[in-house]
Amino acid sequence: MNKAWRGIDWSQPWFQPFAAVGATIGADPHVDLHASLSQTAADLRNARGLPLRFVSQENLPADTAYESHIYATGEVPTRDNLHDAFNALVWLHFPETKQWLNRLQAEELSRAGVASERGRARDAATLFDENAVVFLYEDDALAAALRDFQWQALFVAGRDAWSKRCAVVPFGHALLEKLVAPYKAVTAHAWPLRLAADSSLDEIDHALAASLREARDTLRGGRSFAPLPVMGIPGWCEDNADPAFYADHSVFRPGRRSQ
Known part of the structure; x- marks a missing residue:
């Protein structure tokens, strides 16, 4: 290795x-x-x-x-x-x-016990541990765009906000493994966290642990997170400088959420 x-x-x-x-x-x-x-x-x-x-x-x-x-x-x-x-x-x-x-x-x-189904809390913890990114934001409109699958608002109209009013920090180790050889469809489970984009890892860790503790009783597997195609993040892929990059609906899918 x-x-x-x-x-x-x-x-x-x-x-x-x-x-x-x-x-x-x-x-x-x-x-x-x-x-x-x-x-x-x-x-x-x-x-x-x-x-x-x-x-x-x-x-x-x-x-x-x-x-x-x-x-x-x-x-x-x-x-x-x-x-x-x-x-x-x-x-x-x-x-x-x-x-x-x-x-x-x-x-x-x-x-x-081990043999039973994981249940929603363990399922959510596993998904987070394997595939999460932390979405740091100071602008509620950006967090809403993420939750509502508004990719144009988040990545095109909101492009100048990245690294200033929002940022993404990877957490999931399976996600990091996939990113050794990245491809367009790599999609993370995003956890929005109201925190400055330039926060230190120690600050993020402390705030993240607190937010997950507070949410424990409402965690419900994959539905607790917002899907985020990470190659759409400005600066993470040269091709996404062209707005047409986000027209691929097989990756940047429209939302169909009830919650």
């Missing part, structure tokens, strides 16, 4: 929040990834206050759920692939939010 990790173009805008740490961790193919990640996470804790460590997948007992193991031990089983390496990077940059997601998953697993 270190070879593939070193091949990532950290200059891409979607990797920028993670670039300094990601490029450093993947720089030496002879350094053990788990040891490097754990060293970087030396000051971090899980939701129970236990030291956070990244360990081999073999450390996960066969009869124990992944999220339950993290909650009980502080160990994050990490396979030798990009998917899990990006998950580790998100832990390093959004520890408070990851703690909350892990606590929710572990509590729901303890209550309902």
Whole structure:
């Protein structure tokens, strides 16, 4: 994995929040990834206050759920692939939010067990963990355009607002893996968060965790989020400088929401 990790173009805008740490961790193919990640996470804790460590997948007992193991031990089983390496990077940059997601998953697993259906809260937590972006905004009209599938208003008429009055920060590790080789139809689950576009990752993490905690009782799977085709974000794709880019209704679909 270190070879593939070193091949990532950290200059891409979607990797920028993670670039300094990601490029450093993947720089030496002879350094053990788990040891490097754990060293970087030396000051971090899980939701129970236990030291956070990244360990081999073999450390996960066969009869124990992944999220339950993290909650009980502080160990994050990490396979030798990009998917899990990006998950580790998100832990390093959004520890408070990851703690909350892990606590929710572990509590729901303890209550309902592994074999049952996940339920709406766990389903929403999983979707967020895998595929979310945080949509930072200060202008309610921009958040409304996102929720209402008003792509022209958000990306064309509102183009000058990006990086000034709104911005997107990736969170989902499966989304980050897809963006190693991006394509037009990549679509994220967006969580609108009223916060300045230039907020620090620490500020975003704290506000994001708080907003998810407040919404726990109303989370309802994919319907809790706004679909966002991320290649439409200004600066994320050269082709989207042409307004015709957004005329592709197979990607930039009109809304059909009841809520």
